Amino acid sequence: MSPVLKTQGLTKQYGSMVALNNINIALEPGRIVGLLGPNGSGKTTFIKMASGLLAPTGGQIIIGGMEPGPETKKFVSYLPDRTYFDGWMKVRDCVKMFADFYADFDQAKALDMLQSLSIDANKRFKTLSKGTQEKVQLAMVMSRKAHLYLLDEPIGGVDPAARDFILETIIRNYNEQGTVVISTHLIYDIERILDDVIFLMNGYVERYTSVDQIREQSGKSVDEVFREAFRC
């Protein structure tokens, strides 16, 4: 099968600082990929370029045969590491907005998910706690039947009990033919749902391999291997 996302020599510089350096990877369909690395390793930069929020300095990124743009955004579902809904909007308005703009959005599924998260759809977004706002956004993003999900720190802001629920949500709701990229440094929590891992170190791909392979070769968990690789 052709890869969902492919990069060739992808590079991003901010002034003289190199955030990503010559990244060459191909993500296969139907995989849950952990994009792992310490703070400042380039995880968010990578995801922002894949969602079309940043233009690369060099190389290219191809999603479904195209460079990121209005066409790829139709099948890429992106969860940023910040809250983006206008505060005056009711949760219900957020659902309507996604239904309006994304053809692959399942409104019933979203409302259902909000209900299981005990979120009142009539509340205004700004009145919700930070963690609840993140849950709303995750529910929106996961209610799309996308080809590629890009989740930037989906569990960073919520309590450990909610983390399990969110991971369940991700596994249960993603489109089986789709690929999920999850960036995080909370590896221990998400390790069990990952198929593949990409270790990013100072803008380089330190390794890109399957979780099974890591376990077979080292006999250790991804978390342990990560800690060894990134020891200070």
Next chain:
Amino acid sequence: MLGKLIKYEFNATSRMFVLMYAALLVLAGVNSVLIAIGSSINSGSTSITSAPDLISIIYNTISGLMATVYVIALAGVAVLTMVIIVVRFYRMFGDEGYLWFTLPVTPNQHVLGKLIVSVVWSIASTLVIMVSLGLLFVGLGWLGELWRIPKAISDLIAFGYNPLLWFILLLVLMLTSVVASVLMFYTAISIGPNLTKSRLGGSVLAFVIIYFASQIIATIQLVSLIIPLSYIDEVALPYSIGIGTPIELLAPSTLDQTILWIFGTYIVGYIVVSLVYYLITRYFMTKKLNLA
């Protein structure tokens, strides 16, 4: 998609504008009533020779206060209209940009959607300001005077002038100048994040640079406007060398021609400048997008 963007932009901004308009119209109504009361008090008190009574002191205090508040509100509507337009676009390049720029929408649609809504609100604010002034006219008892306008227009037409042309030109001029100034802000905001580390600082710096550039262009335009005018025989030349008279200058054929020339030059200028701003904004929103 453009229609949906416009719908959401209206949803997000309408509450603020409606509230603002309601406040201004209520204030205009209050002032109108106060003026009407005032004229009856004054006409009643002409015969009284003693010092101002309590009622007129209270009246003067309240009406003075309300007039001040109204003037502030009038300026407030004009300023806030521009502020809301600018802030809406500025916020697109902050956290909200993570939503807007991941929608399957082209940069053209983004800019056009925001621009159309901004222009509609600018027109609405202008109309509301005019209506509020109209309410004051009612209080002043000047409403009857408005009926002189159709008479004046028909007189102008009888003399061979073309007031309809002036009016259309004026409307087009106002519209193009609003579009150009909104796009000037958009350009500065889209360039901003690329200029300095601070997005706000960069936007302000970009605005100052663009503003000065536009002033230089406007000066060149003004000069280029005057030079050809002096070559229109019937207009400036005879007058400037002292053989013409103001009456000749204001003759219907030459006046219409002059107005068409002046307004036309400015309208074309605004359209050209708007196109340049639009292309720069679109370029920075696609090739240089750099959300903080």
